[in-house]
Amino acid sequence: MPSALSRRGAPLLVALACLGVFAARARATELFVSNEIDDTVTVLNGDTYKVIATIPTDQRPRGIVETPDHKYVLVCDGDSGNIDVIDTRTLKVVRRLKTGPDPETLAMSPSGDKVYVSNENNALVTVINFATGKWIRQIPVGIEPEGLAVTHHGHTVVVVSETTSMAHFIDTRTWKVVANVLVDTRPRIAEFTPDQHLLWVSSEVGGTVSVINPRTHRIVHIINFHIPGVDREYIGPVGVRFTSDGRTAFVALGRANRVAVINAKTYRVEKYILVGQRPWQMMFSPHRRRLFVVNGLTNDVTIIDVPSLRAVRSVPVGRLPWGIAVVP
Amino acid sequence: MTVRGGFRILGLLALVVLTSASVSLPARAATGRAGLKTFSIVLLRKRYHFNPETLPSLLESHPANLGVAGAEEATYELNTAGKFIGWNFKLDVVTVPDGGNLVATAQQLLAHGPRVIIADLKANDLLTLADLPAAKQSVILDMRTIDDSLRQQQCRANVFHLLPSQAMRTDALAQYLVLKRWTRWFIIQGPTPQDAVYAADIRRSAMRYGAHVVAQKIYNYNPGSRRSDTGYQQIQTQMPLATEVNADYDVIFVADQTDLFGDYLPYNTFAARPVVGTQGLVATAWSPAYQEYAALQMQQRFDLFAHRRMTELDYGGWLAVRIVGNAVMRADITSPIPMRKYLRSKDFLVQSYKGQGLNFRRWDQQLRQPVLLMTPLMTVSISPQHGFLHPGYTTDTLGFDKPESKCHLH
Numbered sequence: 001m002p003s004a005l006s007r008r009g010a011p012l013l014v015a016l017a018c019l020g021v022f023a024a025r026a027r028a029t030e031l032f033v034s035n036e037i038d039d040t041v042t043v044l045n046g047d048t049y050k051v052i053a054t055i056p057t058d059q060r061p062r063g064i065v066e067t068p069d070h071k072y073v074l075v076c077d078g079d080s081g082n083i084d085v086i087d088t089r090t091l092k093v094v095r096r097l098k099t100g101p102d103p104e105t106l107a108m109s110p111s112g113d114k115v116y117v118s119n120e121n122n123a124l125v126t127v128i129n130f131a132t133g134k135w136i137r138q139i140p141v142g143i144e145p146e147g148l149a150v151t152h153h154g155h156t157v158v159v160v161s162e163t164t165s166m167a168h169f170i171d172t173r174t175w176k177v178v179a180n181v182l183v184d185t186r187p188r189i190a191e192f193t194p195d196q197h198l199l200w201v202s203s204e205v206g207g208t209v210s211v212i213n214p215r216t217h218r219i220v221h222i223i224n225f226h227i228p229g230v231d232r233e234y235i236g237p238v239g240v241r242f243t244s245d246g247r248t249a250f251v252a253l254g255r256a257n258r259v260a261v262i263n264a265k266t267y268r269v270e271k272y273i274l275v276g277q278r279p280w281q282m283m284f285s286p287h288r289r290r291l292f293v294v295n296g297l298t299n300d301v302t303i304i305d306v307p308s309l310r311a312v313r314s315v316p317v318g319r320l321p322w323g324i325a326v327v328p
Numbered sequence: 329m330t331v332r333g334g335f336r337i338l339g340l341l342a343l344v345v346l347t348s349a350s351v352s353l354p355a356r357a358a359t360g361r362a363g364l365k366t367f368s369i370v371l372l373r374k375r376y377h378f379n380p381e382t383l384p385s386l387l388e389s390h391p392a393n394l395g396v397a398g399a400e401e402a403t404y405e406l407n408t409a410g411k412f413i414g415w416n417f418k419l420d421v422v423t424v425p426d427g428g429n430l431v432a433t434a435q436q437l438l439a440h441g442p443r444v445i446i447a448d449l450k451a452n453d454l455l456t457l458a459d460l461p462a463a464k465q466s467v468i469l470d471m472r473t474i475d476d477s478l479r480q481q482q483c484r485a486n487v488f489h490l491l492p493s494q495a496m497r498t499d500a501l502a503q504y505l506v507l508k509r510w511t512r513w514f515i516i517q518g519p520t521p522q523d524a525v526y527a528a529d530i531r532r533s534a535m536r537y538g539a540h541v542v543a544q545k546i547y548n549y550n551p552g553s554r555r556s557d558t559g560y561q562q563i564q565t566q567m568p569l570a571t572e573v574n575a576d577y578d579v580i581f582v583a584d585q586t587d588l589f590g591d592y593l594p595y596n597t598f599a600a601r602p603v604v605g606t607q608g609l610v611a612t613a614w615s616p617a618y619q620e621y622a623a624l625q626m627q628q629r630f631d632l633f634a635h636r637r638m639t640e641l642d643y644g645g646w647l648a649v650r651i652v653g654n655a656v657m658r659a660d661i662t663s664p665i666p667m668r669k670y671l672r673s674k675d676f677l678v679q680s681y682k683g684q685g686l687n688f689r690r691w692d693q694q695l696r697q698p699v700l701l702m703t704p705l706m707t708v709s710i711s712p713q714h715g716f717l718h719p720g721y722t723t724d725t726l727g728f729d730k731p732e733s734k735c736h737l738h
Binding site: 123165184231236 | 677
């Protein structure tokens with residue numbers, strides 16, 4: 001493309017440069033949504049929400065994250081035992097990392113050198129060197145490990161196990177499990193508050209969120225949800241996200257088809273935002289003004305305007321969408 | 329209960345079979361050498377005589393560790409969690425031979441006081457156990473029965489029922505049939521008293537949900553030898569005769585608890601109608617084909633452990649051990665009377681692979697739960713169906729609700 005441009009002369013070149021089309025593709029924010037049934041990742045333009053690409057993956061893509069340098073998006077292919085590495089410029093799968101059986105979800109170290117994978121069937125966390133794809137370690141944890149959280153300094157990785165109902169704290173310097181906190185039934189997601197002082201763990205079947213002090217490994221508060229007209233057994237907290245000031249938390253409530261807005265200081269639920277059916281995973285836009293909620297049963301993503309706390313739009317994606325990564 | 333659709337049945341796990349003469353009694357909560365507190369769970373079962381040659385299909389089998397394997401798998405799971413927080417669980421399987429002395433074995437088990445006992449016993453034996461004076465203060469987790477009577481007049485304060493009752497099962501099917509508007513039912517009923525109860529449940533479900541029993545027939549079929557060459561020709565002529573009635577119906581609702589003829593009905597009926605009930609589309613707590621709500625992980629774990637497929641009875645055993653584990657690890661309860669209180673409380677919840685936590689109905693100590701509607705290979709649906717509402721739990725639309733309960737525990 002640059003050689004073609006050079007032949008067209010300088011004025012046009014300047015004009016194009018102003019429009020910012022020098023890159024291989026226009027680089028708006030992009031949303032990457034893994035579709036568990038379709039074996040694809042849908043890529044949406046973050047301004048227009050139009051589908052830019054549908055990328056074929058290996059089987060049963062679920063957990064999805066971007067690398068800290070935004071160059072790649074990694075997606076776990078549960079039934080293939082792989083991670084597909086998608087180049088965010090070309091939107092193609094450029095590498096495939098072996099993970100061991102049934103990788104459900106993953107997280108990266110802050111520097112991006114390591115990938116942490118929860119092997120759902122094997123009660124293991126596999127640590128992979130991202131550059132070489134080699135396994136560094138496998139750490140036995142509880143049964144059906146799922147959500148992973150990594151501290152800013154990278155010294156602690158937390159994984160929750162759905163059947164054992166625990167949050168396991170792993171010290172990445174010794175690869176030892178240093179603490180196990182029993183939470184309510186079927187924990188799905190662990191998320192540190194932005195100041196790292198607390199860890200929130202959602203329990204899908206228990207219907208609660210446990211707030212854990214990561215230094216003492218004690219539960220300091222349990223958040224409950226009461227939604228008029230919705231039976232308690234349908235309230236299944238999964239995804240947890242905080243605004244950057246740490247004051248507000250969003251919790252996706254699964255079959256209650258809502259996202260709870262919680263004052264993260266008082267733990268009071270301030271609002272329930274109606275979204276699509278069975279929201280699990282969520283991710284913010286780069287400045288956290290929008291929250292993207294992935295609705296598994298309605299095959300769409302609900303866009304929540306964060307300042308007004310309103311669902312403003314839904315956009316269709318593939319079948320049984322599971323996770324989302326946002327690349328600025 | 330049998331393994332249906334189990335294509336590969338490998339070597340059976342060797343069981344610790346303790347006869348009534350050799351019941352060992354490990355301490356119920358003691359501190360072991362690794363600093364772990366040990367909690368031992370007793371699974372009391374009777375090995376009922378069963379002739380596998382009476383199974384209609386070659387794809388069915390009757391492994392010796394049916395049910396027990398589920399409890400063993402759950403014990404392994406508990407210990408995965410327990411090792412992190414200082415508990416070790418031990419499962420003691422006590423098997424009474426068919427014709428053996430259940431009372432003597434139970435009395436030996438209870439000699440040192442009340443216990444937590446998982447019972448893999450049929451209704452009569454379960455009542456025998458529950459009514460022993462020494463068992464009054466015990467907790468008995470019934471992992472096997474589906475009898476309505478045990479949840480109604482014959483309920484006991486020391487017994488908790490884990491699998492859905494027959495009434496829950498017919499209600500689960502009924503909701504689905506009503507949703508489909510297949511509301512004209514023809515009941516074909518086997519000869520056993522259990523079949524009569526099931527047929528009464530079908531009528532009750534029809535009344536509850538606005539369906540109509542347009543015909544009913546008792547069919548006393550003698551299957552004879554199941555393994556005969558060209559036996560299908562006999563069946564092909566007999567089943568149309570059995571299902572010819574002078575009424576227009578949408579489905580055949582079969583009540584054949586002992587598998588005499590129900591499996592012969594599909595595609596052999598007089599009229600082109602689907603078969604539901606004890607065969608055909610069945611209502612169950614578990615099936616090896618069920619994979620929703622992370623059940624896939626459970627199925628794979630079980631297969632790795634037992635080298636066979638997981639049945640409903642295995643699920644009953646699995647649930648029972650997980651329930652005890654919750655009481656011990658979550659509520660720190662190790663003695664029977666507080667455990668009974670805890671199981672009846674709102675604090676109690678057990679994971680089920682049904683998309684929700686389960687607890688007990690206080691009026692009859694039946695575990696409330698969604699019920700699967702399965703063909704041998706596929707999940708068709710899960711009841712309660714959308715739109716069937718209840719002021720408490722939607723799952724209380726299945727089976728005997730509080731106002732209809734004939735169980736008076738206190």
